[in-house]
Amino acid sequence: MLAVDQKRSFMSVVENPVDKVSVEVSVPDAMAHQDKTVGKPLLDKKVSMRCRNVDVFYGEKQAIFDVSLDIGKHEVLAMIGPSGCGKSTFLRCLNRMNDTIDSCRVLGSLRLDDEDIYDPKMDVELLRARVGMVFQKPNPFPKSIYENVAYGARIHGLTRDKTELDEIVENSLARAGLWNEVKDRLDDVGTGLSGGQQQRLCIARAIAINPEVILMDEPCSALDPIATATVEELIDDLRRRYTIVMVTHSMQQAARVSQRTAYFHMGKLVEVDKTDKVFTNPGHELTEAYITGRFG
Numbered sequence: 371m372l373a374v375d376q377k378r379s380f381m382s383v384v385e386n387p388v389d390k391v392s393v394e395v396s397v398p399d400a401m402a403h404q405d406k407t408v409g410k411p412l413l414d415k416k417v418s419m420r421c422r423n424v425d426v427f428y429g430e431k432q433a434i435f436d437v438s439l440d441i442g443k444h445e446v447l448a449m450i451g452p453s454g455c456g457k458s459t460f461l462r463c464l465n466r467m468n469d470t471i472d473s474c475r476v477l478g479s480l481r482l483d484d485e486d487i488y489d490p491k492m493d494v495e496l497l498r499a500r501v502g503m504v505f506q507k508p509n510p511f512p513k514s515i516y517e518n519v520a521y522g523a524r525i526h527g528l529t530r531d532k533t534e535l536d537e538i539v540e541n542s543l544a545r546a547g548l549w550n551e552v553k554d555r556l557d558d559v560g561t562g563l564s565g566g567q568q569q570r571l572c573i574a575r576a577i578a579i580n581p582e583v584i585l586m587d588e589p590c591s592a593l594d595p596i597a598t599a600t601v602e603e604l605i606d607d608l609r610r611r612y613t614i615v616m617v618t619h620s621m622q623q624a625a626r627v628s629q630r631t632a633y634f635h636m637g638k639l640v641e642v643d644k645t646d647k648v649f650t651n652p653g654h655e656l657t658e659a660y661i662t663g664r665f666g
């Protein structure tokens with residue numbers, strides 16, 4: 371988490387209306403002399419996922435350009451940038467969710483614990499268990515709370531009997547901060563919970579199959595501020611066990627929960643560095659223009 375001073379200085383950067391009108395950034399010029407990502411996209415050690423020279427195309431149209439980035443174990447990496455800059459496209463490369471889009475082609479190298487995740491021999495179902503995903507809109511199955519969490523563990527053969535399955539359900543709900551709220555109504559339908567509870571149920575569902583990495587695509591955008599605060603606290607807690615990559619439109623949220631922040635612009639990774647550095651002393655003029663609200 372950021373120190374209070376750092377947070378304050380970040381808030382003053384993003385909230386100062388004077389900054390919004392004081393400088394003009396010519397986006398094409400700024401992009402033209404960017405041949406390399408600014409900051410520290412690559413890590414020396416404790417790498418969970420290694421992405422090198424990743425290009426993504428939808429048909430003829432290129433959406434991601436030559437992105438190289440390491441994702442460290444047990445970090446929360448926030449991905450920010452203007453709408454359409456490719457955050458979700460890049461996130462979906464990390465567990466091959468883009469495979470479900472016919473026109474989408476992914477080039478380059480993406481490795482999880484040094485295994486090539488685009489190897490034709492890779493079991494994609496297993497990959498998506500190891501790299502779980504939580505979506506913008508909570509999407510529990512229309513089944514009981516218990517079954518929402520138990521389902522994945524059962525189909526991946528993680529338990530020998532009902533007692534073990536009960537333990538996984540309880541532990542996953544507890545780690546998602548939901549156990550105390552639902553323990554007396556596990557048979558109730560998951561879709562009957564509040565939005566924030568449903569999102570935590572989806573997180574419990576992802577946790578139940580022992581992922582290494584959890585991808586979150588704007589996990590709080592459908593939640594009210596109180597449910598958002600609960601999920602943000604949970605994300606901070608989950609980092610002890612999992613690596614988390616989160617797309618967010620909220621710079622304040624990125625500042626609150628992430629250790630590193632990656633700034634994307636028009637399909638390129640412009641800058642990635644420690645979150646406090648990105649928000650208080652960005653290394654690229656495009657990042658600065660975005661965090662000070664000059665475009666986005």
Ligand SMILES: Nc1ncnc2c1ncn2[C@@H]1O[C@H](COP(=O)(O)OP(=O)(O)OP(=O)(O)O)[C@@H](O)[C@H]1O
Binds near residue numbers: 452453454456457458
């Ligand atoms: N299924 C698709 N088919 C064709 N083009 C797509 C598809 N999904 C995304 N794109 C295009 O790829 C580019 C990147 O989109 P993407 O959704 O990854 O951006 P984003 O930064 O996540 O945007 P937002 O913040 O608005 O969600 C955009 O130009 C978008 O129109």
